Every structure is written in structure tokens, then in C-alpha cells.
Amino acid sequence: xxxxxxxxxxxSLNSSSSSSNIASPSxxxxxxxxxxxxxxxxxxxxxxxxxFSLRSSSTQVDGSGxxxxxxxxFFSDLDPTTSTTQxxxxxxLRAEIFESxxxxxxxxxxxxxxxxxxxxxxxxDEDSPGFLREIIEHLKDKQGEHYDxxxxxxxxxVGGTPPTITSPLEQFEIIPLIPMKIGNLYFSFxxxxxxxxxxxxxxxxxxxxxTKKGGGNSVPNAWQSLVELIxxxxxxxxxxQIGGLSGNVKQKFSPRISVTFTFSLFCNPQGMIPxxxxxxxxxxxxxxxxxxxxxxxxxxxxxxxxxHFLSFLLPAGVPLPLAPFLVLLELIPYCFxxxxxxxxxxxxMMAGHSSVKILSGFAWTxxxxxxxxxxxxxxxxxxxxxxxxxxxxxxAISQAHVSTILICIYLNDAIxxxxxxxxxxxxxxxx
Amino acid sequence: xxxxxKSMGAGAATIASAGAAIGIGNVLSSSxxxxxxxxxxxxxxxxxxxxxxxxxxxxxxxxxxMAFLISFVFQVL
Numbered sequence: 001x002x003x004x005x006x007x008x009x010x011x012s013l014n015s016s017s018s019s020s021n022i023a024s025p026s027x028x029x030x031x032x033x034x035x036x037x038x039x040x041x042x043x044x045x046x047x048x049x050x051x052f053s054l055r056s057s058s059t060q061v062d063g064s065g066x067x068x069x070x071x072x073x074f075f076s077d078l079d080p081t082t083s084t085t086q087x088x089x090x091x092x093l094r095a096e097i098f099e100s101x102x103x104x105x106x107x108x109x110x111x112x113x114x115x116x117x118x119x120x121x122x123x124x125d126e127d128s129p130g131f132l133r134e135i136i137e138h139l140k141d142k143q144g145e146h147y148d149x150x151x152x153x154x155x156x157x158v159g160g161t162p163p164t165i166t167s168p169l170e171q172f173e174i175i176p177l178i179p180m181k182i183g184n185l186y187f188s189f190x191x192x193x194x195x196x197x198x199x200x201x202x203x204x205x206x207x208x209x210x211t212k213k214g215g216g217n218s219v220p221n222a223w224q225s226l227v228e229l230i231x232x233x234x235x236x237x238x239x240x241q242i243g244g245l246s247g248n249v250k251q252k253f254s255p256r257i258s259v260t261f262t263f264s265l266f267c268n269p270q271g272m273i274p275x276x277x278x279x280x281x282x283x284x285x286x287x288x289x290x291x292x293x294x295x296x297x298x299x300x301x302x303x304x305x306x307x308h309f310l311s312f313l314l315p316a317g318v319p320l321p322l323a324p325f326l327v328l329l330e331l332i333p334y335c336f337x338x339x340x341x342x343x344x345x346x347x348x349m350m351a352g353h354s355s356v357k358i359l360s361g362f363a364w365t366x367x368x369x370x371x372x373x374x375x376x377x378x379x380x381x382x383x384x385x386x387x388x389x390x391x392x393x394x395x396a397i398s399q400a401h402v403s404t405i406l407i408c409i410y411l412n413d414a415i416x417x418x419x420x421x422x423x424x425x426x427x428x429x430x431x
Numbered sequence: 432x433x434x435x436x437k438s439m440g441a442g443a444a445t446i447a448s449a450g451a452a453i454g455i456g457n458v459l460s461s462s463x464x465x466x467x468x469x470x471x472x473x474x475x476x477x478x479x480x481x482x483x484x485x486x487x488x489x490x491x492x493x494x495x496x497m498a499f500l501i502s503f504v505f506q507v508l
Contacts, residue, residue: 168499168503169499169503169504344486344489344490347489347492347493347496348488348489348492350496350499351492351493351494351495351496351499352492354495354499355495395485395488398481398484398485398488399485399489401482401485402482402485402486402489405482
């Protein structure tokens with residue numbers, strides 16, 4: 001508070017004091033309400049209030065105007081013209097400060113009196129236009145000491161958290177890039193759509209470039225081995241899980257599972273790129289994925305086994321009195337599969353990415369804290385953020401893997417009913 | 432008052448991490464036991480261990496998720 005009372009914009013102070021010096025060396029300053037009512041007509045016409053580019057010329061005119069008034073001999077110890085125009089400009093600027101304060105806090109406080117108090121504490125009834133303009137600049141940029149002071153005042157006067165503390169969930173915000181409406185449907189092209197499109201084009205480009213000239217080089221280059229690796233990575237668990245008791249089930253679901261895997265494999269790590277967006281960190285998208293797969297698996301189960309599929313709900317060799325309870329007990333986890341696989345992916349992505357953001361914020365604070373810690377304090381945050389980023393990348397890839405394997409297991413349940421794939425593997429090992 | 436209660440709730444939500452820690456420890460210790468008994472299956476068992484780790488980790492991330500939701504999404508007004 002105290003330090004800002006003595007802060008003047010040097011340029012404007014010099015110019016105004018020099019002009020008042022012309023009028024009278026003994027004049028105290030151009031500040032003060034002493035000169036209301038005396039105006040220079042030429043001055044009024046040339047100076048548009050709020051036109052800041054004219055400020056320097058207006059002070060020059062002020063100088064000449066004051067010298068005229070000095071020649072006339074009236075009010076030689078005052079400098080009427082300078083102070084009135086300056087006060088008009090200052091009034092205008094103060095109003096603008098109030099507007100900027102309103103704009104900054106528009107989501108947090110609508111009480112006009114409190115906002116006016118904040119803006120009054122900000123400019124402290126000062127007239128120096130440079131100082132006032134600096135305040136406006138800081139409020140517009142949302143940084144600088146005046147902005148910090150405004151937040152401080154907001155805390156004191158209004159209470160509650162100031163709006164600078166950005167939540168780590170901000171990165172998951174959905175922003176409509178191209179707003180559209182079809183009838184009553186909100187059908188905007190948002191940033192999730194953009195990043196999903198990006199994922200799609202990335203995968204398709206990768207596959208396209210690999211298979212461009214027929215593909216299939218006997219000695220694969222780096223890209224081809226990457227694509228082959230992804231393909232193999234899906235095909236192996238699919239063969240293992242849905243192979244059936246004697247490996248007799250055809251792998252017609254392999255493409256579908258491969259698409260799901262590739263989608264989450266590319267979407268999850270994509271969110272680790274700064275300023276990008278994690279598509280799979282949204283409930284809507286992961287639940288849409290898991291519910292559609294769940295419904296599809298149920299349909300496949302009925303298609304393959306007919307009504308015999310219902311025997312899935314009752315393990316073999318159960319005494320009849322227990323059957324109703326067991327059916328219920330099996331039905332609930334079966335239905336929860338749809339929820340759980342969606343929530344698992346969503347929770348991992350959201351919690352992981354937010355914790356990376358929070359800890360990066362801590363690291364940044366530590367980095368900027370002290371010059372003394374400069375050499376020691378650098379390495380700690382660096383390694384923490386590095387390790388956390390590595391962990392997140394690992395989690396992103398392993399979640400894609402896990403959701404794929406779980407889809408395989410569910411599909412196996414639907415196709416082969418109670419024949420577990422693990423028996424098949426063990427049998428294969430024995431042979 | 433409400434702000435404080437919110438912080439306490441967010442803090443209490445992280446207690447759930449203890450269970451996740453036990454779970455992950457259990458998965459890895461079982462994996463080590465199994466490999467010690469039958470080292471020839473080490474590669475296959477490692478795959479299962481990673482799968483179990485990822486599943487446990489997924490449940491573990493509900494705790495920070497709740498904490499974040501409590502502290503950043505719920506508005507006290």
C-alpha cells in the first residue's frame with residue numbers, strides 16, 4: 001500500500017512539472033483540485049480526452065497556455081490548464097481501471113461497490129496518466145505487480161480464492177472450436193474432436209506410409225517394424241485369450257480389438273504433449289467406448305450360443321436353492337464390466353495428468369524460489385518431473401494394453417462361455 | 432469453515448492409497464515367489480505381474496481422482 005503512493009510515472013511527472021515551471025517555479029505541482037473552473041478554450045479543442053497519443057502535444061500546449069495566463073497575470077501561482085486536462089484524462093483512466101477490474105473479476109464477484117473499492121485502492125486517486133495506464137496494462141495482461149495487488153485486494157475485500165490459482169483440471173476443458181448446431185443438437189467441432197481426428201490421421205498416415213509400395217519388405221525398416229510390433233502386440237493376446245479350448249476359434253474379432261488398442265495407444269500418450277488434450281480423460285469418450293464394446297460382446301454371445309448364453313450366469317454344479325442368488329451375483333459383475341473398463345481408463349488418465357501438472361507446478365515454484373538453491377535445487381525438480389513423465393507414459397501405454405486384454409477376456413467369456421483360455425495355454429505348454 | 436472441510440475431505444480421500452500400496456506389493460511379492468519356485472516361467476509370469484500391477488494401479492488412481500474432484504471441482508460459495 002505505502003510503496004504505491006510514492007510511485008509516479010516519471011515521464012508524465014517531468015513533463016507536467018516542467019510545464020508548471022514555466023508558469024511559476026514556486027508552484028507546488030499540477031495535482032490538486034485547486035483549479036476547477038478555469039479552462040483554456042484552445043486547449044480543450046486540441047486535446048481529446050482519452051487520446052493518449054496526443055498527450056505529449058497537449059502538455060506542450062499546456063506550457064504555452066500557461067505562459068499566456070502568466071502574461072495576463074491571473075493566477076500566476078497555479079497552473080489551471082494542465083491540471084484540468086490531466087484530471088479529465090485521469091478521470092477517464094480511472095473509469096477504465098474500474099472497467100478492467102470488473103472484467104477481471106466478472107466471474108467471481110458482481111458487487112459493484114466492492115469492485116469499485118478494489119479499483120480505488122489500485123489507483124489511490126492518483127492523477128499521473130502513465131501510472132494509471134500501467135495499472136490498466138497489468139490488468140489486461142493479467143500479470144505484473146498491479147494485478148497481484150488487485151488479487152490481494154480482492155482477497156481482502158471480497159474474500160474467497162482469487163482467480164489466478166488455475167485448477168489442474170483446466171487442461172481437460174472442452175472448447176468449441178467451430179460452434180455448430182443442427183436443430184436442437186449441439187454439434188460443435190470441439191478440441192476433443194480435433195485431437196481424435198489427429199490421432200486417426202496419425203495412425204492412418206503411419207500405416208499408409210508403411211504399406212505404400214506394397215509394403216512387406218523382408219527386412220523391415222524402423223517404421224515397418226513399429227507397425228508390425230503394434231499388430232503383433234494385439235494379435236498375440238487375442239490368440240491366447242479367445243483361442244478356445246483347442247484353438248479352433250477364428251480370429252474374426254481381431255481387427256476390432258486392434259482398432260480399440262491403437263486408438264487408446266495413440267490417444268493416451270498424446271495428452272502428455274504440453275498444451276495438447278487428452279481425449280481419453282473424458283468420461284463421455286471412455287464410457288462410450290466401453291459401453292459400445294459391452295453391448296457388442298453381449299450380442300456376439302447371444303449370436304454364438306443362442307439362449308444357451310444365459311448359462312454363463314450360473315456356474316456348473318451349483319445346488320438349485322442357491323441358483324437365484326448366484327444368478328444375481330453373476331449378473332451384477334457382468335453389467336459392471338461396462339462401467340469399470342471405461343472408468344478405469346478415464347480415472348488413470350485424469351489423475352495421472354493432473355498429478356503431473358501439480359508436481360510440475362511445485363517444481364517450477366522450487367526452481368524460481370531462490371538463487372541460493374540455484375545449483376542444488378535445479379536437479380531435484382528436473383528429475384522428479386522426468387520420472388513422473390516416464391511413469392505417466394508407462395501408465396498410458398499399459399492402460400491401453402490392459403483394456404485390450406480385458407476386452408479379450410470378456411469376449412472369450414461370451415464366445416467360449418466357461419472355458420477359460422488359461423487352461424488352453426497350460427495344455428499347450430504341456431504338449 | 433467449508434473450505435477447511437473441503438481440504439480435510441481431499442486429504443482423507445488419499446488414505447485409500449494405502450490399500451493400493453498393499454495391493455501392488457502383494458502382486459509383486461507373489462510374482463517374485465512364483466518366479467523363485469519356477470524360474471522357467473519367469474517371462475510369462477512377468478507379463479501377468481504387469482497386468483495385475485496395471486489393474487491395481489487403476490483402482491489406486493481413484494483416490495487422487497476423488498481428491499482432485501473435491502479440491503478443484505466442488506465450489507464452496
